[in-house]
Amino acid sequence: MGNTKVSIALAGNPNSGKTTIFNSVTGARQHVGNYPGVTVEKREGFRQFQNKELLVVDLPGTYSLTAHSLDELVARNFIVQDKPDVIVDILDAGNLERNLYLAVQLLELERPLVVALNMVDVAEGMGTKINEQVLSKKLDVPVIRTVGNRHTGVDDLLTAAVKVAEEKPRKPFVINYGDEVEGKIVEISTLLAEVQHNLRFPQRWLALKLLENDQDICNTVKQLPGGERILATVAAARQSLQAAFDTDPELAIANLRYQFVGALCQEVIISRHEGVLTTSDKIDRVLTNRLFGLPIFLGLMWLLFNFVFTVGAYPQDWIEQGVTAFGEFVGQSMPEGDLKSLIVDGIIGGVGGVIVFLPNIIILFLGIALLEDTGYMARAAFIMDRVMHAVGLHGKSFIPLLLGFGCSVPAIMGTRTLENPRDRLVTILVTPLMSCSARLPVYTLLIAAFFNEGVAGTVLFSIYVLGIFLAIVMARIFRSVLFTGEPEPFVMELPPYRIPTMQSILMHMWERSILYLKKAGTIILAVSILVWFMVNYPSDVDFSKDYQGLTAQAEAGFSQQVDEEIAKPLNIGAIEDNKDLETLIADLTAVDEEFAEQTEGLAEDSEELAALTAAKEVKLKELEATNPELYPMAARYLELKGEGDEQIEALEKEQAHEKLEKSYAGQLGKFIEPAIKPLGFDWRSGIGLIAAFTAKEVLVSTMGTIYNVGEADEGSVALQQALANDSSFTPLIAYSLMVFVLIYSPCLAALAIIKRESNSWKWPVFATVYTTALAWVMSFLVYQIGSLMGY
Template identity: 60%
Template sequence: MEKVNVTVALAGNPNCGKTTIFNNITGSRQHIGNYPGVTVERREGVRRFLDRDLVIVDLPGTYSLTAHALDEVVARNVIIDEKPDIILNVVDASNLERNLYLTAQLLELERPMVLGLNMTDVAQSMGLEIQDQVLSEKLGVTVARMIGNRNQGTEDLLKAVVEIGAVKQNRPFTIHYGTQIEEKISQIVIALEPIVDAKYPVRWLAIKLLENDEDIINIVSGVAGGVAVCSSVGQIREELKGVLGDDLEMIIAELRYRFAGELYRAVTKVKGSNQLDSFSDKIDKILTHRLLGLPLFFGVMWLLFNFVFWVGGYPQGWIENGTAWLGQAVGSHMADGDLKALIQDGIIGGVGGVITFLPNILLLFLGIALLEDTGYMTRAAFVMDRVMRGVGLHGKSFIPLLLGFGCGVPAIMGARTLENPRDRMVTILISPLMSCSARLPVYTLLIGAFFAKDYAGTVLFSIYILGIVLAVVMGVIFRKYLFAGEREPFVMEMPPYHMPTLKGVAVHMWERSVLYLKKAGTIILAVSIIIWFLSNYPSEVPYSKDFDQAKAQVEEQVEAQIAETIYQPLGIEKLEDNQELADAVQKIEEVEKQTEEATADLEEGSPELEALQQEKEAKLAELEAQSPDLYPVAQQYHEFDQQKQEELDKLDKEQTGEKLAQSYAGQLGKAIEPVIKPLGFDWKIGVGLVAGFAAKEVVVSTMGTIYSVGGDDKDAGALQDALQADPTFNPLVAYALMVFVLIYTPCIAALSVIKRETNSWKWMIFSAVYSTVLAWVVTFAVYHIGLMLGY
């Protein structure tokens, strides 16, 4: 059977449930891109229904089709230029009056339309009864009732779409704007009909010209005779303004709102009191309280970060063990050489170290998704409006900044919803200062290594708060010196509170995890291999001494001490000559090893650690009681063996350090070390920071690769141990490094989006330079203040 395509433009206000319905219709068959010529996201999906291929184009959520924002222009241009077969207008039944304003504008475009009456359950709980049949008759469109978050009514909606799509007949729709305005509209229509393209509804063009819509004025002026028409309309505007006493754009908007209000009252019956509004109002009195709102917001964020650390620690440990096992399993089946080292150290050690932090990333996005879906994030924007006003921005600018907690790319792109170009530019430049999820693995690694678990969430919280503070400070500076101008008023809808859906939250987490793993399999993999190569080559380097000879000398010296102190008095030549002694040594080593493994993740002074130490002492005392004569000798042998191993490990680290220092990575790190040394950083940290230009997670994989050269353990726990053993690191240096990673240049993906959004190389380069300079200054201050305070 021949396929029949029906193009459907999905339009609606923000928070009307449009995205949920789009997901219900299209499922996983979606494609995300950009509209040509602009950076507004374009989302499309396909659904096969009743022998029709429905191509769903999800238009940007917008309150109107004026020319004040990119989203609005894009939405109306898609309808006019692409001529979709049907407009599917999703409206929120619980906020029907406000939603009908956009509906009226869509109908004026004279395209076939279906009205999706969503959230009817919420409207019912508010005591609102929408008479959809009356609404359908008055608008001349099919109305389908639905509850999007339960996927109810989707089939009926699609049937209506297919039926209207088969007819493809425009229904005439007219709002009467009053006798005086209507006379002028008719006059302009007569002037336009001979000259304009047929794709434009002529009456709609006339109204837009009266509204002084710059986009439409440019289109009409571009055709023969259009300039004269526009000049004539300008005179008409001034004439009507003198008669009506106000700007025509305002008058026409008021008349549309009046139409929406009258229609709402005609189709809606109110039963009882509005309990839902009353409940929402009671919550809002607390969450948006002038004094309590801000502390509550920071309290919510503090709880979120503690949740990320406490809960994420368990699956993180499982992945660490799995990564370590994988490295050992792969290594055991490969011959020693560069290929084995590349796979173990470069790929498994680098990429595996980043994947270890996937649970923390998912938990962070879980928290953000829950806060967004409940409606709390909008309240947070309202609360932050008081802070943002000090920057010269308003609370709406805080929404893109909140998105920055997840990823800087959508945060920067989110600035396009701001009407004022100055607000957009300032928001784009300060968005990267919000700590994105890509930085979380760095924080988790360093906090886990140098800070007690009880304080982990608070330390992480402080880093995020620092990002917010710096964004505010830089916003003040940019608004005052680079983008001075009047501030815009803050107008934003407070959507009713919703119970998040399991499907919605799961989809959000799935999308983020797929993106994270894709990045691990592409950018991070590539950088890990490059860093491994730079860390291992040149393979032959001159050493300060003969390490093989030094290791042999250590073994000879310790063996001589053991022979003199233990073997000769017992009349033996090697340990195996006295089986009872060998058994005692083995039992002591087993006790020590079991205790070391059990206490690896415990903090100093913790009751669990003390209990295990006491258990160890009890086991050793039991061994001594079993062999009172041989136990002291076995213990002395064990101490000699430990001394030998410590000396050999010291020589191994010294040799590895010299090789790394002379590798290509070492040479790069040494070149930038003078710049970062005042921050407490060494060349190894410098290599990680340079690699982090590609993606911030790469800082972890780079450190894992550098510190695993010559070692066997590649999991994050082993990397934390290696950092703790490095004399460069201490809690102050770890905190300073987190501060630098928070602030310095956005990653390549974010920089490319800044270039696209601003259409300027200048601002992209400025963003990278100013943030890196700011990172150096702030980190210098943090490090040296810490030193003065004795840390």
Template identity: 35%
Template sequence: MQTITIALVGQPNVGKSSLINAISGANLKVGNFSGATIEKTQTTLCYKGYILHFIDLPGLYSLNDYSLEESITTNFLRHSHYDLIINVLDSTNLARNLALSLQLLALTPRILLALNMSDEAKRENLTIDTHLLSQKLGAECIALSAKTKHNIPALLEAIIRIYKHTAPHRTEHATAIRTSPKHSSARDTILRSKNTRFTHDTRANTLTQHKMRQNLDSHSLSTQALNLAKICTHTTAQATSNLTQKLDSILLNKFLGLPIFLVFMWCIFQMTFTLGEYPKEWIESSIDFLAQSLKDYIPYPELGSLLGDGIIAGVGAVLSFLPHILILFLGIVFLEGTGYMARVAYLLDGILRHFGLHGKSFIPLVSGFGCSVPAFMATRTLKNPIDKLLTLFIINFMSCSARLPIYTLFIGIFFSADVAGSVLFGIYILGAIMGLVSAKILRLSIFRGTSEPFVLEIPKYRLPSLKLVLLSVLNKAKMYIKKAGSFILLASMLIWFGTNYPKNDTLIQSYEAQIATIDSEQSRDALSLELESKLLEQSFLGRIGEAMTPVFAPMEFDWRLCISLLNGLAAKEVVVSSMGVLYALGDGLDEHSTSLQEAIRASVSFPTAIAFILFVMFYNPCLAATIVFTKESGGWRYSALLFVFTSIVAYICALVGYGVASLLEIV
């Protein structure tokens, strides 16, 4: 069968994603454009003997290189192969959308205009004369609705018809559409104004001539688009105050807007950790059962330990947080789909810009309180590379949920119950304040440059398609598992090896001989835990911890605290359980274990505890988050810079905290 490659092009918020989902159902392939982190959605459909291959290009307002999305789309149209362009437009905002259409008309005669959201236009008493618009543009126009799937078959028919009966390139003497002089074709107007010869061989050369594109004045395009929209659009009844205007009067109120948003986000996070905890416990129980079964039934202890304690436990730690991430993504995607998140960025841009951040940075920063992995991925909404990199660096200062058990453990040990809640709240506030201060420092030093102007389209409020929301969440979940889980597999094996080797056979035999002579089960367990602690101290990771001790000597960190921090680089979740092993209490402990609290209270001073909390607050994120950070930032050099920067900030803050706490003890 013959393949027709179709490029979907349109401005943001015109429903391209909804349209490609309406065409394909769930048969989507989501990846990235080469050399970028911008998502590339594709789908294939067999229709009447043809293979229709759709490529959803990033949304753009005009054919230029202002943003990464616009650069990718323009480069695709310049260098890549495609047979036909479907230009998706918002029927309720035709004038603005037609400005891009007029540019696309100069690229190829194989173009089809899909006037999406025709159902919304009808509800707003708008009627578009698609026949007249087609005549003036010299391109076929179809009114449709991706939400209701109205006219989707007609769109597919038009694709085949245009492919079969329209030349793939423009001839030297383009034939004008036969219209009256008063209503001449807009395409002909563009061709005459550019005085350009189009052929299949010269299309790319024409696109590369930036000056020729700039000659098509943007003001002239907007004027032509507005005139076309006025001629082809009719209002059948008096317009009234719509739902969007009524909601904006409340949600964009200068006094109520921010508190309302905070309530919404509190609800999302509450659902994330309340509802997500149940499947998390089920996943952890299943992982523990599988790991223990492998260790019990595999006849080779070393292989069983590698599979159970290393691979299964490591990958399971990542998968156990998948429910939280799915719920968090679900809430954010839903709010984005309604058009509300764009309004939040508008509300907060003024505050964040004082610290060198962008209004759109707020959503990734807030997401960082849940998990850094989806927060790093959420920075894709930032167009300017400098703004995106700065936001990526600051997300780590928002304490993720994996740090919470560490805070709870130390607060419970060193603070009374009546102030524990206030101390925990202060930790999160201090992290956010340090993040803003660090953003200002980085903006004035490393990430200097012009920030992206805050130009943001405020879409109308819409109830998003449930199917589209679920597909978006599932695609993000797949990307999370693919990007994070695969790397954790290797890291888990390395950590297992580092904590289990080299073996001290003499020490093992000595303790086993002692254990064999003791009848008390409690005494045998104590000796077993003591052996485990000594073996860990003599392992490769233990030796690294011992080597790190002089660095943290000013804060009185012993080798056990150092190893706990080192293990936290893999996953913050393992810090508490690592302490259980290191303090010879077993690994089945959590932040509420009384024996662990007593052991730490006996071994760690108050100033050291404060320093440890501060270091945990600011040092490098876990391995899964670091991998995603590397993908989103564009290279390991930024990950190295993040490690150095966060380590310096964490060390300085911990040292200052130790000094202040020591003075308070004296006073």
């Protein structure tokens, strides 16, 4: 084969280390999308190797190629329809028998195959040694030893894959299923050969799948000319096999295939120490203990959320300063007008106000990636199985719910691992109640504005726990009312604990962070512009007062007082006429500004504040000593200026408030205010909640636009101060708002995924209605009970 491009499909069981091999092969040259027509994630990567351009596709992790789940169907169709040049099947060496079942099915598809015997270090540590030469001879394919997280054997694996891709097709791999099954295979294969069809599946494999009652294959054959006759023959053959084996034909064939695999393992496994207590077993004795497992899990979650809040604050400040500086630079470079306001207040302020929270998102995904890659995430599902079972859900449901902490979209897609349609739909409906990362900027903003650092992590943790609690309660209600029936028993593999690789962790963080930034550049940008328009128009507002005239009066009053109390006694026309006075005023101003900067955020009774106040007094005494005659005049000037500035600022705020109230956004907010007033919210919060229907983090940029109309600084510290200084906002209202944001309607992207996964508009509409109603009830209880308690 002279082609310089080679396509490689990576197949394997879940937890076989397939994605680790994929990351090792491709590095950062990856693309994540979806397979056509379905929501299964498609991961592709590229690599230059031996003068070849490798296209590597990471297929969904599956245990077999029987189309019981969407993942299995997608993997099978890609292998047959897209025809990759070679398939690399990643086997977990520590679970060889189970992993070989998929390898045998791939061989039966008659596609070029290379086997990677992965995690051999872990297997040998457990006392299992495998003779890969014998295994290679028995399967008639190359078998390569690999340790993916150490990059061991990866180049050898690629060398073998390229070689197999360039070789001529090998003879078909055949398992002898015994006379009863083989006779039926021949009978059905003969009928298929008589029918003119363009199916790309091997004839023998098609016959096997028909006998296994594979619904996808049955539906495909039914469409062929003579398809009904073939299916009738298949039905008769299945009845015959049912009588011969006294069990379902698909189970009989699976057992025969496992017998072949079992016999093969007997030949290739050199030593196996049964009953050896591994390191993972020892760790599990503590982490999955009936008494300690749940408290340890909750403790880890509490530590993660505290870590997100405390550590994320430092880079958050740096980004915020950069966004503010950029906004000021652009503002100074543009003339006054609507275009400047749109770019500085709407776009830079709106998008920048959300980008500020990127460090918190990265740290959250770092924590989730560590839990997944170490193997603890599967233990979390096992630990929570009792709780899940009590509400009628499968223990596996907890994994999508945990993924919901990151983003509801992949979490809802993750429900495909649930075989029971009822479990799957209930999990889809309650997953949005888990607090996704898009809500984190809202929590961070409100917690920083209204709660001190000592309780910040606990407040955040309580919101996440409330989401879990409500998801459990609603799942129980749905299972009892809408989706009755017995839950499936819990059967799930607990992979061995592994030390995660830095590359894998960084890849997780990079992928999710890029998705967050893309959202900031698309949805949030569009909503920021829309909100800016609604806040700033109509522009010809009929104000209740002559604010321009009142401002001019205040400025004139200040000038008159300065003239009478300072200029006339010194016999000068203006402050600038006395250079000593002008210098002294500048020095006093610098002392005040330095003091304000140093004391920002300090408690009134702190020792640091007292020390800084004393130091300020010393500086003021020194300045007074330099010119005792002019010092009282300079101090009085600053006092008058402060009073004048305060009066003008109050007028500007009053005018901005009235303009906002009469804008399109204000009118919309006033319209819904009666419905949200019992929750403690006013019309401004209502505007934010409406905008956040698109994406929850939009609430931050919306509130920034509302509270900073006409200002360049849209950074979160300015918004935190604006909220904290708003007399209509209290810690209780802030907590009520966080509860509402936690629960109410899934974002537009999540609603779209619910529609695609459920194949109906009924369920996204239902999810919107029930979550919003539940949010109203919970926020009402929080605010009303809190008010009665005096908060």
